[in-house]
Amino acid sequence: MSALDRVEFHNVSVERALSALGRGGGSLHPGLVSYAQNAVRCYPFSAGPDGTRLVADRHFSVVREERGSQVRELYAWGRRYQSQDGRLREHRFLRFGRAGERERDPAQVALAAFTTACGDGGAWPTPWDTPFLTFRRAPAERVRVAEVGLADGSYQVLFDGSRAEAEAYYARYGRPRVEEILVGDVARPGAACVDCKLLTACSHPPRLPGLLGLTARPAPLRKVSASDLRYYQTCPAQAYLYSLRLPRVNEYGEAAHLGKAVHAWLEDLHRRPDGPPCRVSDLPLIDEDWAAGEWRLAEDAARAGARMLRQHLEICPLLFQETIGEVRVEPDLAFYDTAANAIVLAKPDLLYLDDGSWVWRETKTTQRTWSRDANWIGRYPQLALAIVLLARGALGGDPGGSRVELEILHPEDRDIVLLEPDDPETLALARRTLAELAEPWRADEVFAPRPGANCRTCPVSVWCPQRAKADEGVE
Ligand SMILES: [Zn+2]
Incomplete structure (x- = not known):
């Protein structure tokens, strides 16, 4: 905005505004500079x-x-x-x-x-x-x-x-x-809380000091989700440019695209009034191309997705109507970790109240084999966050029966892996996983790129000056 202001209100040429952006005083991330320069050029x-x-x-x-x-x-x-x-x-x-x-x-x-x-x-x-x-x-x-x-x-x-x-x-x-x-006096806590000047006076989002497992220290307020921490682990610059919501190119590979379509189909079914369980008549036919939301599948991917959805029928969380209370599909959750000074965001695939206790369901799709004993918490940090939140009773309900259910869907098979917050080892692993991911993220003020093979599939690499070096094989 300030570069556009300089051109439009201060008679500065586009070229001069661009070079001023490039100098930036070192305070702007190089990826943001690259994006902003392109924006000014195109405007x-x-x-x-x-x-x-x-x-x-x-x-x-x-x-x-x-x-x-x-x-x-x-x-x-x-x-x-x-x-x-x-x-x-x-x-x-x-x-x-x-x-x-x-x-x-x-x-x-x-x-x-x-x-x-x-x-x-x-x-x-x-x-x-x-x-x-x-x-x-x-x-x-x-x-x-x-x-x-x-x-x-x-x-x-x-x-x-x-x-x-x-x-x-x-x-x-x-x-x-x-x-x-x-x-309206209904608060909708979420990502916008970071920019809200009334945050300290507001009773939302719920305060959970130490949620990320960091010791308190003064730091500017940030927002973060488990996915952000995973991106950060891959490349700090990628995480930073994602957090700015810069445009992404070819964000999803084939497998991720298939997973998104399956998720979207289940989301629609689970949102139906009175929450009936999923039935085979609700699913796409095996030999047809199909779409859910913005996700279209054709041929082999459509067949694999339709088969995965059939695997869900036996483990649909809405099957046990007699014990199920409230159901929340993809709710936006936000908590304020006042120690880390971070708004922590989460979006479970499904939450349901089972006999008075909240159950957090995450669904993953795969076409590979898996081991039940894998380190799921390490692989998917959102499971770590879910466990820590349930252990702290952050969602309310009776914490005694709270659990995380990892639903795995494969075209020929399925599984439910239970992760229980009241199991000391599970909880310790979840806390450790979160803290190890959050610590370097919280301490980082530069978000330098970590160029490598990842750049070739990185959706924001188009804005990243280090990408060229990665392309040349310079690490
Ligand atoms: Zn279902």
Whole structure:
């Protein structure tokens, strides 16, 4: 954003802005510099979609509403433009990947359209919790809301209409959400807690000091999941660029793609109202290509996936209806490890309350043989996290019967490996596994690449300056 600001508001050339990014004072990760340079190079700046030239607008568009003693200010994050005569105003959302690769929430589009159409100009307030310094300006006649993809400069129009149409769009899609947010007191703890200025005053997410097994020391707040720790183990730079949510290329190989499809199919089945167990009539036929969510399988992969799903039928957790209480499918969980100063995120495949105790089910697919006695906790750190969370009673319920179930699906076979948090050896291994992964991650402030064979399949290597060296065989 600051490089774009320099070009648009300070008359700095793109080339100078790029080289300033490259210098970066050493404070920016080289992978982020590479991504940001590409983004600035691709960015469409003043070019409108229909050949019109636009002028960048440094001011926010702010609508101020008074409700009794409450004053609220509505505005949208992004970049703002207008035509030379000011009749057209445009709001651009920035996406890390390609424009339009995922649908943007209509409430966001509506809020941007409305504030762009009707808002006063406003400078960002300092400090942040004071009101905007606003000034009156003529409302726009026409409003456009667009999305720009920073990976390739792609551009997509999300709304284009008159001021009245923007107001109507907001009334339909935006206002209900704003009202919901203003009256709602339901907390949804998650990754966003890291950037929330109210975290220390909020009772969410639940505090679990020492969850990662680290001794307390001052450090900036970070978020982390078991997968992040696994990525870190592979390559610190990969973990860091993932955490920034930079676009990934060819993220999933064939086996992972198959696994995602099987997971998505089971997720849909387990989400059904009243949670009936999975039956064969719910599954794709063996000889058909099939898809679940965004995951499409064909030929051999479709057959293998359909067979894996059949193996699930005998071990579906919803078979034992008489003892099962609540079921939570892929819930987003967040905990605050105040010792490590980290928001720890988890997303179990399935949680279910069995006779009053929470059971954490993780499903893995494979086409290889396996040994029940393998070090599953070491192989899958999310199992380690699950065990430690259940041992601390972090989910509530009766901890006595809590357990982790690792469901293994193979086209011809299946297994359930039970991991019990009240088994001292299991718990010790889980704690050790987590601490050994988390310690170097927490201490790292540089996230240097670890170039090697892994670079060839690394989904963010396109942004990594060390990749070239790996390609040349330099370790
Ligand atoms: Zn099932």
